[in-house]
Amino acid sequence: MSLIETELKQGIKSALKQVYDLEVENDFVVIEIPKNPDMGDYSTNVAMRLAKQLHNSPRAIAEGMLEAIKEASPFVESAEVAGAGFINFRIKKSKIADVIHTVLKEGEHFGENESGKGVSILVEYVSANPTGDLHLGHARGAAWGDCITRLLNKSGYNCLREFYVNDAGVQITKLGQSLLARYLQLFGIDAALPEDGYHGQDVADIAKIVKEQEGDKWVNVSADQEEERLQHFRKEGIRLELDKIKRDLDYFRVHFDSWISEQSLYDRGLVEETLKKMEDMGLTYEKDGAVWFKTTEFGRDDKDRVLRKQDGTYTYFAPDIANHMDKIARGYPKMVNLWGADHHGYIARMKTAIHAMGYGWDDLEVDIIQMVRLVEDGKEVKMSKRAGNAITIRELVDEVGADAARYLFVSKAVDTHMDFDIALAKRKSNDNPVYYAQYAHARMCSILRQAPALKEVSEYTRLTSEKEKALLKLIAEFPEMVADAALTRQPNKVCNYIQKLAQHFHSFYNACKVLDDKNPELSNERLALLNATKITLANALDLVGVSAPERM
Numbered sequence: 001m002s003l004i005e006t007e008l009k010q011g012i013k014s015a016l017k018q019v020y021d022l023e024v025e026n027d028f029v030v031i032e033i034p035k036n037p038d039m040g041d042y043s044t045n046v047a048m049r050l051a052k053q054l055h056n057s058p059r060a061i062a063e064g065m066l067e068a069i070k071e072a073s074p075f076v077e078s079a080e081v082a083g084a085g086f087i088n089f090r091i092k093k094s095k096i097a098d099v100i101h102t103v104l105k106e107g108e109h110f111g112e113n114e115s116g117k118g119v120s121i122l123v124e125y126v127s128a129n130p131t132g133d134l135h136l137g138h139a140r141g142a143a144w145g146d147c148i149t150r151l152l153n154k155s156g157y158n159c160l161r162e163f164y165v166n167d168a169g170v171q172i173t174k175l176g177q178s179l180l181a182r183y184l185q186l187f188g189i190d191a192a193l194p195e196d197g198y199h200g201q202d203v204a205d206i207a208k209i210v211k212e213q214e215g216d217k218w219v220n221v222s223a224d225q226e227e228e229r230l231q232h233f234r235k236e237g238i239r240l241e242l243d244k245i246k247r248d249l250d251y252f253r254v255h256f257d258s259w260i261s262e263q264s265l266y267d268r269g270l271v272e273e274t275l276k277k278m279e280d281m282g283l284t285y286e287k288d289g290a291v292w293f294k295t296t297e298f299g300r301d302d303k304d305r306v307l308r309k310q311d312g313t314y315t316y317f318a319p320d321i322a323n324h325m326d327k328i329a330r331g332y333p334k335m336v337n338l339w340g341a342d343h344h345g346y347i348a349r350m351k352t353a354i355h356a357m358g359y360g361w362d363d364l365e366v367d368i369i370q371m372v373r374l375v376e377d378g379k380e381v382k383m384s385k386r387a388g389n390a391i392t393i394r395e396l397v398d399e400v401g402a403d404a405a406r407y408l409f410v411s412k413a414v415d416t417h418m419d420f421d422i423a424l425a426k427r428k429s430n431d432n433p434v435y436y437a438q439y440a441h442a443r444m445c446s447i448l449r450q451a452p453a454l455k456e457v458s459e460y461t462r463l464t465s466e467k468e469k470a471l472l473k474l475i476a477e478f479p480e481m482v483a484d485a486a487l488t489r490q491p492n493k494v495c496n497y498i499q500k501l502a503q504h505f506h507s508f509y510n511a512c513k514v515l516d517d518k519n520p521e522l523s524n525e526r527l528a529l530l531n532a533t534k535i536t537l538a539n540a541l542d543l544v545g546v547s548a549p550e551r552m
Contacts, residue, residue: 002099002476004075004091005031005042011073012046012087015065018072020054033473037466040080040088041096041473047085058085096469097460097525099476103532111539115483116157122332123149126249127164130241131175133202133392134248136420137340141369142393143409143545145338146254147491150543155486160332162258164323167238168266169316174198175241176234180218182207183233187219200390206240248393253402253545265322271314274322275307283356293317298356300348321353324364335364336489338414344368367489368415376422400425403546407434410544411495433499437541438549440502443509444534445550451515451527462522463529467508471529474504475536482543491544498540505533 009029016022024046034043047062054061062081069087070076075095082088103110125145128138145161152159166172178198184191186207193199210218210233221229242259249255265271275291278284284291289310295301307318327335339346347366355361374381374391381391396405404425411433412418430436463472478497485493514530516523538548 002473002480004095004473004476006480007075008042008044008073008089008091011069011076012044012065014072015068016046016050018068019064020050020061022050022054034088037469039082039086040078041091041469042089043082044087044089045085047081047087051085061085062087093464094459094461096472096476097463097529099472100460100528100532103475103535104528107535108539108542110535111478111482111543112154112156113479113483114156116152116155116486118158119156119334120158120160120332121152121334121336122160122162122327122330123152123336123338124162124164125338126254127166128245129166129171130238130245131171131198132200132241133390133394134245135390135392136372136374136396137369139252139393139396139405140372140409140414140418141338141340142249142252142254143406144367144369144414144491147406147410147494147544148336148338148486148489150545151482151486151489151491151494154543155483157486160258161256162260162327163256165238165242165259165261167261168263168319172234172238173230175203175237176230178203179207179210179237180230180233183210184219186211187216189219202241202244203237206237206244209240210236251397251402252393253406260323260326262319262323265319265326270322270326271319274325275314275318278307278321278357281357293353293356295349295352295356298352300352305349317349317353320350321357324350324354325357328359328363333359333363337364337366338369339366341368341370365489370415370417372409373417373419374422375419381422403438404432404434406545407437407495410491413490413492433495434546437498437502437537438547439552440505441534441537441541441548442550442552444505444530444537447509447514447530448527448534451523454527454531455524457525457528460525460528462525465512467504467511468526468529471504471508471533474501475532478536478540485543494540494543498537498544501533501537501540505530505537508533 009026009031012029013024013026016024028049029046030044030049032043032045034040047065048058050061051058059081062085065087066079066081069079069089075092076089077092078090080088106112123145125148126134126138126142128134134142149159149161174194174197177194181191181193181197182204218229218232275284278293279291283294284307285294286292290306291308292304293307295305296303305317306315307321308314324335337350343366347368350366351361351364354364400422408420408425409418424432425434426432428435430439463469474497481493481497485491508529512526514523514526516526541548
């Protein structure tokens, strides 16, 4: 909702109070832009919604409000009742165009808002095991999570971007064993890879790095050094895999403020501390030598869950609970996790644990990232991480570019399955939505390069055509769109806005002569509108991590 719509809503509420002594909530008053511009700039059906409550016809209610609305809203040029009881408004031309002043003044900061002021939120995403390359599923989550945090930061939230490193457990041991085997093979030793280990080329490449850095130091060791050797290769595997993950994410324009290690939770005693606290709160019981969490008592899980097994080791659930308690202790009571579709059943038990520890059910929210199917020439490109032929983030960016990859990933709702069309991503035509948007920005830059310097004006009174007003209204909606996309965590709303803004620009430019020597005053105002559109489009593209080229 734009500033005009917000002010208009307040004027309507004021009129209802004055005329009918009636107070309504903000959401009760709906403001819309009529599809037919002949009906006015804005419209409301509030009189129709109040007919039953006020025991009167909508038209009569609406007619009784007109003068009061005009008094409360001096920017309204005219208001009239239409149809069954709609109130249509025409706004003073200079008021609609005021947004140009705002955009030109705020520049790259246009769109920033304080809708999330005072709210601290931690967003955890990607969080892949450091056991191999990041693939397409990770890419979708990375793009989506990064865009969420951009929106949250733009909307005034205190947002922390976090990667949770799963560097403890069986998978890491398998990584260490696989890396050690590859390392020994480089010295001609017939070392067998674990059957359920990591057979991909990436582990073989890391083994070469270890050899270059440490030579044959770990080839011949005594029996009492074998455990030390395995632990060394576990740590080296984690370190080098993480380095690669960070490089690939950086290549994809995804950055984190914090990297939290699962192993560090054990080292700091947080896992034991959390389990002890749960025991003291009466949330656990012992059975068959194991410690169980009473999840079923809270009504959202179908069975109780083991926290500590018979052999004294912890299940993955225990450090996960400790991790979330640590997030809260660090000052982030509001948490958002992005998990793969295979974690859907895990949501209830995690939310149950947080609630059982004394926090709200909705203090943790989880967005599920559905699978991506890569399509090329109409056929699916198969992925197999263990076989070593997965399509990685780096390979995808090399193939289609970071701009196209990021944009297409966040253009579709994340909870739906997605076909990623390589041919579409590479196409330089209007069929490719990111190309269409970037071309619109480049075209604006080209026009402005040819134009004379903009002259500042106090009021933009000549922008009166429907194409101009439609573009102005859409620009004015940008900050509210950003706030809404941040609140709902839906970056695809930004992509929808980008496409609409590019379409409105092309429609305006095709209908209105921007560079006009015969009418320099009108030309100057249209150039200012063009510049405001360019700034808004660039800011919107930045929210999804896509560049705004000046030439194409």
